[in-house]
Amino acid sequence: MFLKVRTIEDIMENYAPATLKEDYDNVGLMVGDSDASVTKILVALDCTMDVISEAVDNGCNFILNHHPLLFMKPKTITRDTLVGRKIIELIKNDINVYASHTNLDSACGGLNDIATEILGFNNYKIIEPSKNFNYDDSHSGIGRLVCLDQPIILGELCENVKKTFNTEAIRYVGDHNDLIKTIAIINGSGEDFFYESIKLGADCIITGDTKYHHVSDLKEEHIALIDAGHFATEWTPLQIFGEKLKKQLIQDGYDNEVIISRKSQDPYKTI
Numbered sequence: 001m002f003l004k005v006r007t008i009e010d011i012m013e014n015y016a017p018a019t020l021k022e023d024y025d026n027v028g029l030m031v032g033d034s035d036a037s038v039t040k041i042l043v044a045l046d047c048t049m050d051v052i053s054e055a056v057d058n059g060c061n062f063i064l065n066h067h068p069l070l071f072m073k074p075k076t077i078t079r080d081t082l083v084g085r086k087i088i089e090l091i092k093n094d095i096n097v098y099a100s101h102t103n104l105d106s107a108c109g110g111l112n113d114i115a116t117e118i119l120g121f122n123n124y125k126i127i128e129p130s131k132n133f134n135y136d137d138s139h140s141g142i143g144r145l146v147c148l149d150q151p152i153i154l155g156e157l158c159e160n161v162k163k164t165f166n167t168e169a170i171r172y173v174g175d176h177n178d179l180i181k182t183i184a185i186i187n188g189s190g191e192d193f194f195y196e197s198i199k200l201g202a203d204c205i206i207t208g209d210t211k212y213h214h215v216s217d218l219k220e221e222h223i224a225l226i227d228a229g230h231f232a233t234e235w236t237p238l239q240i241f242g243e244k245l246k247k248q249l250i251q252d253g254y255d256n257e258v259i260i261s262r263k264s265q266d267p268y269k270t271i
Helices: 005-015 049-058 082-092 102-106 111-118 154-164 191-199 212-220 230-251
Strands: 028-031 040-044 060-065 096-099 125-129 141-153 171-173 179-189 204-208 224-227 258-260
Touching: 005 028, 005 060, 005 096, 005 230, 028 082, 040 049, 040 230, 049 060, 049 082, 102 111, 102 141, 111 141, 111 179, 111 230, 125 191, 141 154, 141 191, 154 179, 154 204, 154 224, 171 212, 179 191, 179 230, 191 204, 191 212, 204 230, 212 224, 230 258
Parallel strands: 040 060, 040 258, 060 096, 179 204, 204 224
Antiparallel strands: 028 096, 125 141, 141 179, 171 224
16 A cells, blocks of 8 residues: 555554653654655654765655654754754655654553564553543553562572663672562663652662663662663664564555664663
């Protein structure tokens, strides 16, 4: 069948309704034409210049991002700014860009759920349920809380996180032999949800992008922390979601190729 940008918008809205986004967020079609026909789809964490070039090289005219290209309204669109250069390059190559961010984190079956399940935990609850009372889904919200039947040693949990998210290095707080009973999992940057996680009984938090003072406080409160990095905790789940989208399109009768970006890379390097 004939796939249009609008069709993907509808599919994504069904997966992760925009109503689930956090108040500060910006989601949906960032650049493009809802009535345009879609060739190939590129799934990437960020809309970087390398990802745009990758889309051009692979004949993709639709980029599905997690992080919004337009987080704040630009004052100008010129080549004097990075955002301006990206927008000009996208328009010049007729590439549509769509972002599904905190709504995809929050959604049932979204990135929070995927991150939790690939770590091997299938029984969990929401840390902060969606504030949108017009959306009838009690399974959506930010963060997942896992209550273990049998405690796990922190060192073992660290190794599981490192392997699952395919990252070279992690940072952690706590004693290697600490017994962990309740785990909070918040992909990306989860510091805004530390207090609620602890309130719900978490004795270990798995997330990324942590800051010194927050982590120092956790240590004093004897709360373990595993920081696997913003990129790792989101890119691995997003790749899995990309495969789900591919299956959905096939199921719906579309044969458009869905490509998982090879140019989506962690900006940090480790030595």
